[in-house]
Amino acid sequence: MYTETAMLRLGAPLRASERAYRQLRGEILNGLLAPGAALLEVEQAERIGVSRTPLREAVARLIADGLVVGRRGRGFEVTDISVDSISELYELRQALEVQAIRLAATRREPAPFQELREAFVTAPELLDQGDLGVHRYYALIDEFEDAVDAAVENPFLVGALRAVRTHLARIRRLARSNPRRLRAAAAEHLLIIDAIIAGDPSLAAHATHIHLHQSLLSVLAAIKEDSER
Amino acid sequence: MYTETAMLRLGAPLRASERAYRQLRGEILNGLLAPGAALLEVEQAERIGVSRTPLREAVARLIADGLVVGRRGRGFEVTDISVDSISELYELRQALEVQAIRLAATRREPAPFQELREAFVTAPELLDQGDLGVHRYYALIDEFEDAVDAAVENPFLVGALRAVRTHLARIRRLARSNPRRLRAAAAEHLLIIDAIIAGDPSLAAHATHIHLHQSLLSVLAAIKEDSER
DNA sequence: GATCACATTTGTGTATACAGAAACCGCAAT
DNA sequence: ATTGCGGTTTCTGTATACACAAATGTGATC
Known part of the structure; x- marks a missing residue:
């Protein structure tokens, strides 16, 4: 056959x-x-x-x-995605990402993050270039995540993160981020990357904490808005 | 799942x-x-x-x-269990348990933890009662974990924790804890439980951090000892 | 004696047949 | 109109047959 x-x-x-x-x-x-x-x-x-x-x-x-x-x-x-389940997912996500970033800041090779830094600096311009630019921006985020995963060097942690990202992909679909949020997120990422380059785990962890907090707020707001429309 | x-x-x-x-x-x-x-x-x-x-x-x-x-x-x-993989697993475990304990301290119903507290106070005596006592002690730990899981009320987080515990079960087998360590662990658990009862997430988190740190040290030492014999 | 070609064995990936259980439907009885 | 019951259908759970690939063995040839 x-x-x-x-x-x-x-x-x-x-x-x-x-x-x-x-x-x-x-x-x-x-x-x-x-x-x-x-x-x-x-x-x-x-x-x-x-x-x-x-x-x-x-x-x-x-x-x-x-x-x-x-x-x-x-x-x-x-499986369906309730507002509650989004908050729950973020509770897990926060634990994992904070730990991952902390370890990445400890173990990183600076070079790849230097490159990412340069790319993220130009991210705001990217976001003015319409859909293609937004797509490129998301690709940048993926690169950042890959760099973190590589620096972390922990299959258990990276595996758990990958599982979380799977669910995040679905959530992103039903709560499209607005350009303002993306620009703010880019700045937050820049802060995290700087902390990683500086080898400052605590700063990187806190920056990540804040980033995820803002991200969750934005997602929940977007969903609320959608459901009220 | x-x-x-x-x-x-x-x-x-x-x-x-x-x-x-x-x-x-x-x-x-x-x-x-x-x-x-x-x-x-x-x-x-x-x-x-x-x-x-x-x-x-x-x-x-x-x-x-x-x-x-x-x-x-x-x-x-x-899959095999390397010393490296144990440390890696603990990096994930720490992220998850600290988050879980933090949330448990925030959301807990005090009653079940009060009961657990009383049981843990008598744990040292239990550990003098030979194999049966040790078995009862491990059952107590399970109860504690169940109580935390229930208080956390987060399927994602609890699911990730369950996966980690699966691997821990294998590790426990090849690094039998000694009675002294178990007694110390019981005291650490008591501290965590008290923090949960007090509704102090930060204290509970730090106590958990320390507990896991000691636990990992003990496991690695036990394995080193075994391999040198 | 060494090497290569080919047959045989072993093992996975896939399709399919069959059995049993749960859902569905219609009909009758209240 | 609602409820209870039996037959029918549909779907899953399991076993098994078959195809193809890899590994292994065997014999012929040099």
Whole structure:
């Protein structure tokens, strides 16, 4: 049935279960599969074009990620995002990021953060360049997170952070940040990066604390605004 | 993260995948399946008495738990525990527990912690009563953790903590604590409990920080001692 | 005796068949 | 109109068969 030429390590040797996982995960993260959406094994297997076995494996991973919950007897459904759950997620996020930043400030190689610093200085200009600029800005944040992860050198901590970021991606979708907030966030990031470069864990931790506090306020405000409209 | 409670009525026969998961997990945690042990699907499926499909589901969950890693091409193996990984785990643990304790001190209902306090006061006596006493002591710690989890009321945070505790169980096995350390730990717990009762998040957090610091030192010392013998 | 080609074995990834349980529907009885 | 009951349908959980890849063994050839 599967006459794909050899398992090319780089190309498209994705297993069916992997394809199913990525597709479902992507659809959940970008909101195509809305919270509460009920999904059935056969239905989804058919839609994605894999059989039930790999689909079940994919769903098991999504459940482990906390993106999906099994329903008694009747398939599974996409977890929903309540305002309470956002605050709860941020309580976890704060603990993890503060610790990560603290360790990064202790262990970092300054060079990559110097580069990031220069990029973040130009971030406000970036944010004047419309959608493309905003996209570039988010890419910058990703780079920053990668640099922190690399500096932390702790698979447990980085793994936990990655799980949190998965949920954050969904939250960002339903609470689009406004440009003013993004500009403020860029300044906050700059402060954090400076603290990391300076090798000052305590300053970096506190700057992160504040950044996340503001971030949560902004998200909650955006959601409240949306729901009142 | 499975919600098996909803799925399984009391006494109902466990699903094969659930049986396989619990058995393998138990065997890994108590060291029966040693770190590095190579496991093959067919072999394990036969041994446990389930077919390959549920076994694969069980293994997928173990991989998500971080207890098992897939090997390139050839089966899977139990993750090993290096000294480095213990320190790394404690870096994550510290972030989570400090946050949890902080929140618990803020949100707690004092009553259950008052009860725990009384129990912990008698802990030193317990530790003079041999193996049974030690066992009772560990049960007390579990109660404390449950009380904290309940007070925290944050599924994300509690979930992350549970994952950490899974790995701690393995570490405890290979670094048996001595009675002196346990007595000191009991005193540290008492301090934490008092801070929670007093509703003093900062004091509780710092007491936790110190407790975990001592705990890590003790674990590392015990391992060093073992490896030198 | 060494090396290469090829067959055999072993093991994973996937599809599918089958059984049992839960939800659904219609009908009857109150 | 509502509730209780049985048959039907649908869906999951499990076993198993098959395909393909990797590792291993074996024999022929030099």
